[in-house]
C-alpha cells in the first residue's frame with residue numbers, strides 16, 4: 001500500500017521509456033512542450049561517471065537545436081552537477097530537493113517562468129522525478145536507471161518506496177500500469 005502521506009495521483013507518469021534516447025520528443029513538441037527539466041544521475045549518466053557520453057551530448061545538442069529549452073535538475077551537490085552541466089553547455093539546478101517544489105521553481109526561473117503545461121520532466125525515480133514533477137503540474141516521462149548498483153543508500157530507500165508505489169498502482173489501476181508497461185521499470 002502506498003503510505004498515506006503520498007498522493008496516488010502524483011505517482012502517475014505520462015510516459016515510460018527505457019532510456020532518454022527512446023523518448024518521443026516530436027510528440028512532446030506537438031502537444032506544446034518546449035521546456036525540459038532533465039534529471040542527471042542515472043537518467044543521463046551513472047553515478048560512477050562524471051561527464052556525458054558522446055551519444056548523450058548529441059541528444060542534448062539536438063534537443064537544443066530543435067527548440068527545447070533544456071535545464072538539468074539534480075538533487076546532487078554543486079561540483080558534480082556543475083561539472084556535468086558545463087560539459088553539456090546547459091544551465092542547471094543543483095541541490096534541488098526533489099520532490100519538493102523549491103528546486104523546480106529555480107528551474108522555472110532559469111527557463112523564464114514557463115506555464116507548467118509547457119514543461120516535461122525526464123527522470124529515473126518515482127519518488128523524486130515523477131512525484132515532484134506531477135505535483136508541479138508538469139508532464140513526466142520516467143526512464144530506467146542507467147546503473148542501479150552504484151546508487152547511494154537514500155536512493156536505495158527511495159527505490160523500496162517506489163516498489164510499493166508501483167505495486168499499489170498495479171493493484172489500483174492495472175490498465176494504466178499495463179498500458180505504460182510499468183512492469184518493466186528498472
Ligand SMILES: [Mg+2]
Pocket residue numbers: 039040041042043123124125
Ligand atoms: Mg536520478
